[in-house]
Amino acid sequence: MRITNRMLSNNAIRNINRNLENMARAQEQMSSGKRVNRPSDDPIVVARILAFKTSIAANDQYQKNMEDAKGWVDASESALGMATSTLQRARELAVYGANGTMPKESMQALGKEVDQLIDEMKQIANTSYGGRYLFGGSRTTEAPFVDNTGNDKNVKPVIYNGNEANLEWEIAPQVKITVNENGQQIFVDAIDTNTGNKIGIFDLLKKLSNALNSGDYSGVEDTLSQFDQAIDHILDIRASLGAMSNRLEMSLSRLGDTQISLTQTMSKLEDVDLAKATIEYKNYENVYLASLATSAKALQPSLIDYLS
Incomplete structure (x- = not known):
């Protein structure tokens, strides 16, 4: 095959551009800290990285849900601790009032008192957490317990305006947990009587007061x-x-460990080995400079350059 000057020039330019692209890719990896910056760099690795990012983002939301749920549960328990003291x-x-000698x-x-x-x-029964009432069932925006203004207020001083609905938080894929205890269960249906009926805590307190x-x-x-x-x-x-x-x-502790594992695995796929990238960049740079020097010598002026 006959080699022409044009063929030599085209090959030299093509090789120089390829070496320049390699050097630019290595430089981009060092500056971004990422081994892949676009799908074309490595489609399979990019797909795996996107899957890891999706899982990590979902777990972040589950973590927020669990933290909110735990805050709700702890606030409920704390409020009921005060109810116990009351x-x-x-x-x-x-006990004092049952003493028959008390005037x-x-x-x-x-x-x-x-x-x-x-x-x-x-006030305890109307405790709120983050602007939401704890014991109103799904009615979290209005105080669940209000003063009774009816004719039976001397027996039932407080009435319940909430419901018995559950509040659920999703803490894992297709895993939900009910975190609330409604006021009907806690304060209204609290005490069994000899008649088989139930009376509420407020009713009991009013009975003692009367x-x-x-x-x-x-x-008493x-x-x-x-x-x-x-x-x-x-x-x-x-x-x-x-x-x-x-x-x-x-669950929060386990999810935290999972997040660390996912992040580490994704980092191995995505993050660049800076020392290795630096060595590769230096090699590409040397190859690029060598290709420039070699091409300069190979593409010497031909007889055509002296014809005028």
């Missing part, structure tokens, strides 16, 4: 066992919330 104080007052004026003073405990319990204000010693004494039921009821719910909080804590 009930225990009310029981202490009931009526002293019993009425105890009754006034119980009225304050009713207000305190209502008995103290009227000087009814036996009525009757509330003692019901306060024990109410306290045990709240403690059972707190235990359930504590178990849920522990589960979320373990």
